[in-house]
Amino acid sequence: MVRSDTDNTAIIVGGGIGGLCTAIALAQNGWSVRVLEQAPQFGAIGYGIQLGPNVFPMFERLGVAQAVRAKCVFPGNVWMYDAFDGQPVTRVRTDADFVQRYGHPYVVIHRVDLHNLLVAQCLKYPAIHLDENAAVTSFEDFGDHVVVLTQDGRRVEGAFVVGADGIRSRLRTLMIGDGDPTMIGYVAHRTIVPLDQAPTGVNRQDVALWGGPGFHIVHYPLRDNTMFNIVAVFRTDTFSQKGDVESYRAELQATYKDAHPAMRDMIAMLDLERRWPIGDREPRRGWSQGRAVLIGDAAHATLQSLAQGAGMAIEDSVIFAQCVKLAGGDHPRAFKAFEKLRLARTARVQYESRFMWNYFYHTDDVESEARNAAYRARSDEDVWLCLDWLYKGAVVPDRI
Ligand SMILES: Cc1cc2nc3c(=O)[nH]c(=O)nc-3n(C[C@H](O)[C@H](O)[C@H](O)COP(=O)(O)OP(=O)(O)OC[C@H]3O[C@@H](n4cnc5c(N)ncnc54)[C@H](O)[C@@H]3O)c2cc1C
Secondary structure (H helix, E strand, O other), rough: OOOOOOOOOOEEEOOOOOHHHHHHHHHHHHOOEEEEEEOOOOOOOEEEEEEEEHHHHHHHHHHHHHHHHHHHHHOOOEEEOOOOOOOOEEEOOOOOHHHHHHHHOOEEEHHHHHHHHHHHHHHOOOEEEEEEOOOEEEEEEEOOOOOEEOOOOOOEEEEEEEEOOOOHHHHHHHHEEEEEEEEEEEEEEEEEEEEHHHOOOOOOEEEEEEEHHHHEEEEEEEOOEOOOOOOOEEEOOOOOOOOOHHHHHHHHHHHOOOOHHHHHHHHHHOOOOOEEEEEEEEOOOOOOOOOEEEOOOHHHHHHHHHHOOOHHHHHHHHHHHHHHHHOOOOOOHHHHHHHHHHHHHHHHHHHHHHHHHHHOOOOOOOHHHHHHHHHHOOOOOHHHHHHHHOOOOOOOOOOO
């Protein structure tokens, strides 16, 4: 059957990691795709991101695995250190044995590099149109097609609309209306410095997490080990307010005053121009309505404790496109199948991330002693066993 332009056009709201991957996956199946991005250009904030081995089978299907590998650093461990005495609590060994177990590596990459290579892959498909300055305000579902409206009055017609518009999704508001994400009273400050300026005594070659009561730092190298990415996160009553550099500095110094000297050295290096309040969403059913569907953070935003928010969005993209293909034109059925396939796995990431936030990252006193005792007793094999469900990846269905 020959489809009309509208029948053959998928509309994606949001050109983040999830939206771009979904565009590629749909275009591979013959769809014409319009990606509507509110920003003046398709791009990412300039910090690092960790990716587990579970994303690589998806990258292979999307045709970007080699390009991603070329831009990654491959750390040999993900360490957890106690924020006060600086002693190791546990680690995930991510060396050759890890790669053998999971078939793929654990990597860190600059978000700008990841975004650029995804945009480059989109541009290889003439059927993908990337529309900038296209803030979506609403959509109408006519049963056999949708019309998506932008702030500047554009009307875009398609067979269905995918909300890949992040944790504060406009599409989610229109479809579910369950309000703002749950802000948990923490904020993040992110910074990149040249690697040779990283504080002495700090592990520069691995991913490292330092956890303390109400605060943590994550750091790792980027771009051929020339850059050092630092993320400092802490609890503050002012999480929803905009302050200035001096007020942020005062809060950080007070929060980290008893922390290990290496942590205090890293705090002194932070760029304090911007902070990000941290939040997630309650796992729930109902990601689609008729011809509209949510993916990525719009469907299942998570805390970053497992470093898997983008990972889940990448998995979503390939599985979503496969469901659309297998449903043979019955889009609502495809969307229901997609949610069924993805709900438990993404909800587990959300729940485990919350658990880790409270009982692994941010423990105090007796909790810390209990945590340290429990995790120090674990072998490398024990640690991997706990992560198998995640790192062994998601199945792309061959029928729904
Ligand atoms: C501090 C921190 C560290 C993190 N670290 C990791 C990590 O190491 N590994 C990992 O996997 N994940 C990590 N995450 C999570 C990860 O960043 C997100 O899960 C991921 O970016 C979600 O991708 P997405 O495409 O669903 O949404 P987003 O990346 O948020 O993209 C949404 C896009 O939609 C656009 N948009 C929004 N509204 C509209 C609209 N109305 N119209 C048009 N466009 C719109 C936005 O401009 C944006 O481009 C981290 C998050 C934080 C906060």
